[in-house]
Amino acid sequence: xxxQQSAPEYELDEAGKPxxxxxxxxILKASEEETGDDQDKHTGNLPKTQxxxxxxxxxxxxxxxxxxxxxxxTAKSESQRIASELETANTLLEGYKGTFSKMVTxxxxxxxxxxxxxxxxxxxxxxxxxxxxxxxxFTGNGDKKPIFxxxxxxxxxxxxxxxxxxxxxxxxxxxxx
Numbered sequence: 755x756x757x758q759q760s761a762p763e764y765e766l767d768e769a770g771k772p773x774x775x776x777x778x779x780x781i782l783k784a785s786e787e788e789t790g791d792d793q794d795k796h797t798g799n800l801p802k803t804q805x806x807x808x809x810x811x812x813x814x815x816x817x818x819x820x821x822x823x824x825x826x827x828t829a830k831s832e833s834q835r836i837a838s839e840l841e842t843a844n845t846l847l848e849g850y851k852g853t854f855s856k857m858v859t860x861x862x863x864x865x866x867x868x869x870x871x872x873x874x875x876x877x878x879x880x881x882x883x884x885x886x887x888x889x890x891x892f893t894g895n896g897d898k899k900p901i902f903x904x905x906x907x908x909x910x911x912x913x914x915x916x917x918x919x920x921x922x923x924x925x926x927x928x929x930x931x
Contacts, residue, residue, distance in 0.1 A: 854878060861885045865892055 763783040764772035772780035801807045858881050862870055865885075869892065873881045 854882070858882050858885070861889055865889070 764780045765783055767773050775781050801810060855878060858878050862873060862881070862885070865873065873884060876884065
């Protein structure tokens with residue numbers, strides 16, 4: 755979350771006007787966040803010794819580390835939560851896959867071997883889609899006419915009434931154009 759910056763504050767002289775540095779620019783007041791401590795306010799001048807500079811840098815680094823550690827802890831807990839949700843979803847998915855696989859296998863049992871061979875080339879979802887659309891044609895449970903109607907015996911003799919009717923019907927077909 756970005757912090758909202760306020761208008762800059764300038765150091766003021768006795769007359770209430772902003773103090774200027776040696777290049778003529780106004781000197782900004784430093785906040786506690788910039789200096790890291792409230793006992794040594796920044797007045798626009800650079801630290802005089804290397805030890806002062808090292809102390810300022812050390813204070814800033816410690817603040818940054820503390821902030822990043824908090825961010826890292828937050829990210830770790832968030833990633834653990836997401837990993838837990840993913841594990842739960844994967845467990846549920848495996849259960850659905852097992853049930854789905856059993857459903858497809860059960861429906862494939864009623865199919866002729868040639869159809870099973872063709873459907874084995876599809877993934878389970880495509881198999882289920884095909885079975886939902888066309889399965890009733892093969893099982894006789896739908897209102898569609900079967901693709902393979904009852905065919906009379908090849909010998910031509912009718913062993914029962916149904917074969918006789920089909921044989922008679924096949925001889926009555928009109929092949930004229």
